Amino acid sequence: MANMDGSTKPLIIWLGTNTCAGDMLSFLNAKDPGYEELISSIAELRFDYLLSASEGSDAINVLDDLQKNHKAAYILVVEGSIPTRSNGLYSVIGYRNGKAWTALQAVRELGAAARYVVAAGTCAAFGGIYAAAPNPSECVSLQAVLDRKVINVPGCPINPEWMMGTLNHLIQYGEPALDDDNRPKLFYGETIHNLCQRRDYFDNSIFAAKPGEPWCMYKIGCKGPVTYADCPVRQWNGEHLSWPVKANTPCIGCASPEFSDGSVPFFEHLPDVKLPGIKVTANRVGQLTGVVTALGIGAHLIGSILTGRFAETLKKDLPRGSKLKLRQRLKKIH
Numbered sequence: 068m069a070n071m072d073g074s075t076k077p078l079i080i081w082l083g084t085n086t087c088a089g090d091m092l093s094f095l096n097a098k099d100p101g102y103e104e105l106i107s108s109i110a111e112l113r114f115d116y117l118l119s120a121s122e123g124s125d126a127i128n129v130l131d132d133l134q135k136n137h138k139a140a141y142i143l144v145v146e147g148s149i150p151t152r153s154n155g156l157y158s159v160i161g162y163r164n165g166k167a168w169t170a171l172q173a174v175r176e177l178g179a180a181a182r183y184v185v186a187a188g189t190c191a192a193f194g195g196i197y198a199a200a201p202n203p204s205e206c207v208s209l210q211a212v213l214d215r216k217v218i219n220v221p222g223c224p225i226n227p228e229w230m231m232g233t234l235n236h237l238i239q240y241g242e243p244a245l246d247d248d249n250r251p252k253l254f255y256g257e258t259i260h261n262l263c264q265r266r267d268y269f270d271n272s273i274f275a276a277k278p279g280e281p282w283c284m285y286k287i288g289c290k291g292p293v294t295y296a297d298c299p300v301r302q303w304n305g306e307h308l309s310w311p312v313k314a315n316t317p318c319i320g321c322a323s324p325e326f327s328d329g330s331v332p333f334f335e336h337l338p339d340v341k342l343p344g345i346k347v348t349a350n351r352v353g354q355l356t357g358v359v360t361a362l363g364i365g366a367h368l369i370g371s372i373l374t375g376r377f378a379e380t381l382k383k384d385l386p387r388g389s390k391l392k393l394r395q396r397l398k399k400i401h
């Protein structure tokens with residue numbers, strides 16, 4: 068179906084509000100399809116706050132035209148949280164009729180006329196870092212200032228495929244299945260913990276004592292048990308090369324609604340977090356793993372660990388003649 072100006076591709080606006088620009092920069096790493104393919108053959112990116120060639124009133128006129136003449140025909144993507152203090156003056160998109168057009172006004176006006184509204188990154192989806200205490204500009208999520216549904220694609224930054232996949236799903240099939248936080252289940256349907264390559268270490272109480280160690284990061288603050296995202300299997304860096312735990316540092320829960328205030332201190336496990344599927348508090352798990360570890364110092368359990376399903380992985384990771392090393396390792400964990 069043709070748009071009112073004769074173009075036939077789906078239209079996209081990518082608006083930046085209070086953002087570090089990390090989501091758009093991450094998005095540029097998308098592959099199959101990549102950014103170039105998206106804008107050349109799949110959709111028409113009419114406005115991109117970072118990459119559009121036009122500026123000033125020319126750029127604002129593009130947004131005006133979309134809002135007035137393409138109702139329910141474009142996807143509005145918003146990157147960044149929305150400051151509400153002083154009527155939103157802490158984020159100004161541009162000037163219209165000589166007056167500041169705030170992000171708060173822009174997302175409300177453009178959002179009301181959009182076919183779909185998508186929040187790109189945790190700041191837009193849940194407030195994120197800009198809404199962290201003390202939050203002097205009173206930043207909130209996009210959903211908090213709109214009366215309509217916002218599809219949330221969180222992450223700090225987004226994985227490029229989470230956004231590319233969501234946009235393509237909207238264009239080809241309509242709205243994807245969403246979870247209770249309006250995140251596409253395609254990408255956020257499972258916890259990082261359940262997909263993690265180090266899950267065996269967790270199940271067998273083998274924990275890293277500091278970043279850089281190749282064990283489960285739970286005791287040094289990993290938020291994988293409470294964070295829904297497919298980072299362990301999708302991975303990052305354009306070529307699906309790595310993700311935080313693979314780089315020997317804990318997941319900080321950046322795709323969660325609680326991020327970032329709810330994730331700090333990053334290197335301590337949260338004391339009262341319910342662990343999905345385990346049904347006890349994190350403290351209780353800590354106690355349980357402590358008990359198991361204490362028992363594990365005994366030769367009997369060391370023997371049984373070494374003959375269990377974890378044995379092969381553990382033997383691979385430990386140096387030769389490692390029974391003694393394992394004993395020391397278990398003591399260290401305890």
Ligand code: SF4
Binds near residue numbers: 259263266284318
């Ligand atoms: S706590 Fe973190 S590092 Fe350990 S298994 Fe879960 S997600 Fe992986």
